[in-house]
Amino acid sequence: MSSSVDATNLLARLRDLSAIGATASGGVHRPAYSDDDLAAREVVRGWMRELGMTVHVDTAGNTFARLEGSDPALPPIVIGSHTDTVPDGGRYDGALGVVAALEVARTLGEGKGRPRHPLEVVDFQNEEGGIVGSKAAVGRLDAAELSRTAVSGFTLRDGIRRLGGDPDRLDDCVLATGSRAAYVELHIEQGSVLERGGNDIGIVEGIVGIWYWEVSFDGVASHAGTTPMRDRHDALLAAARFVDAVHDVVTSVPGRHVGTVGRLTMHPGAPNVIAGRAVATLELRDLIASTVEKLYQAIEARAGEIARDTGTTVHFRSTTHTTPAPTDPRVRGAIERVAGALGLSTAFLASGAGHDAQHMAIVCPSGMLFVPSVNGLSHTPREFTRDQDCVNGANVLLGVVRHLDALD
Numbered sequence: 001m002s003s004s005v006d007a008t009n010l011l012a013r014l015r016d017l018s019a020i021g022a023t024a025s026g027g028v029h030r031p032a033y034s035d036d037d038l039a040a041r042e043v044v045r046g047w048m049r050e051l052g053m054t055v056h057v058d059t060a061g062n063t064f065a066r067l068e069g070s071d072p073a074l075p076p077i078v079i080g081s082h083t084d085t086v087p088d089g090g091r092y093d094g095a096l097g098v099v100a101a102l103e104v105a106r107t108l109g110e111g112k113g114r115p116r117h118p119l120e121v122v123d124f125q126n127e128e129g130g131i132v133g134s135k136a137a138v139g140r141l142d143a144a145e146l147s148r149t150a151v152s153g154f155t156l157r158d159g160i161r162r163l164g165g166d167p168d169r170l171d172d173c174v175l176a177t178g179s180r181a182a183y184v185e186l187h188i189e190q191g192s193v194l195e196r197g198g199n200d201i202g203i204v205e206g207i208v209g210i211w212y213w214e215v216s217f218d219g220v221a222s223h224a225g226t227t228p229m230r231d232r233h234d235a236l237l238a239a240a241r242f243v244d245a246v247h248d249v250v251t252s253v254p255g256r257h258v259g260t261v262g263r264l265t266m267h268p269g270a271p272n273v274i275a276g277r278a279v280a281t282l283e284l285r286d287l288i289a290s291t292v293e294k295l296y297q298a299i300e301a302r303a304g305e306i307a308r309d310t311g312t313t314v315h316f317r318s319t320t321h322t323t324p325a326p327t328d329p330r331v332r333g334a335i336e337r338v339a340g341a342l343g344l345s346t347a348f349l350a351s352g353a354g355h356d357a358q359h360m361a362i363v364c365p366s367g368m369l370f371v372p373s374v375n376g377l378s379h380t381p382r383e384f385t386r387d388q389d390c391v392n393g394a395n396v397l398l399g400v401v402r403h404l405d406a407l408d
C-alpha cells in the first residue's frame, strides 16, 4: 500500500486545470457557470472516469465520483472542494482540494488495501458566489436564491441547468444526515498564519460565523456654505467616527475575531451638501457567537455616544448572518496525528473565509486542513502555494482518509 501520493501527477493536474480560463495576468478566470467553468468540470470528470470511478452530477450541478470500498454497507468518506474561481483569481483556491482528492482516490484505488468505506470525490459548484453547491447538497439553498444572477451573468437557475443539474428537483440532491461517514477538505489558507508561524499544515478548528448589519446615521442635510459648524447634524462625520470606533472596539479585546466597515453610502452625496444620512455596513466574524454578541453591544454603545455628540440618530439593522461551523474533533485529531507522523508541523487556526465544509458539517463529521499561502495572498493571480506544500497537504489528506476509514 503506497503511503504517499504521486507528486508529479498532482502538480500536473493542478497545472492542467490552471490552463483553463488562464488570464494574461497569470491568474485563472472561471466564474461559476461560465464556459471555462463547465470545461474545467468536464476535465475533472474525465480524470475521475480514468480512475475507474462512477461519476454522477447531482440535481444541483455538483460532480460526485465514487470509488467502491470493501464494505458496501458503510457510508462513503467524502473529500474534495470546488473548481470555480473568483474573476481573475488564483490557481490554487478550490482546485488544489479537488486534484488532491483525485490523487488520494488514485492512490487508494491502485493500492492492495482498499479502504473499507466507499470514497467520494466532490467538485462543488459555485463556491465563490455564495457556497451554492454544497448549500444545495445539504438542503439549505432557498428557491428564491435561484433567481440571483452570478458573476458570469447567468442566474443560479440557468447555471444549474448548464451544469447538467435540474433546479426544479433540488430536493433530490439533498444528502441525508448520516449518509456520509465524513467530509474532509484540503484548501489553501488564504491568510498568513501558517507562513508567519513557519508551520506546514493548518488544522482548522472551525469556520467563523459572519454577522452583517446596516448601520444608518440620520442628521440633517443642509448647505455646506451657509450652515455654521456648531449648527450641523453631519451624518458623515458620525459615520467616520463610527468606522474608527469599530476598529477600536474590535482591537481592544484579545482574540482572532475581526470587524469591518466595508461600505459607506452618503445621502445626498454632494460636495456642497452636509450629509443628511450615512449608511455603513458592519460585519463581525468569529468562531464564538457570544464574542460577537459582546463586540456588537460595545459597538452599539459607542455608536450611541457618537450620535449624541454629533446631533444625529443611529439605527442598527441586522441583515444576515451565518452560524459558526466548528469542525469535528475526530477529523482534527486525525489531521494532527497524520501530519505529525509525516514530520510536518501543525497549527490550529480558524477559517475566516467560508467553505463548503461548513455546509457538509450539517450532515456529517467534517474537517479541513490548510496549507500555506505565500504572503497570505488569495483571490488574485498572485495567489501561490509551494509545490512541496501542495504535496504535503495531499499526503495528509490521504493519511486522514486512511485513519478515518479505520474508525467504525
Ligand SMILES: [Zn+2]
Binding pocket: 082, 093, 094, 127, 187
Ligand atoms: Zn475556495
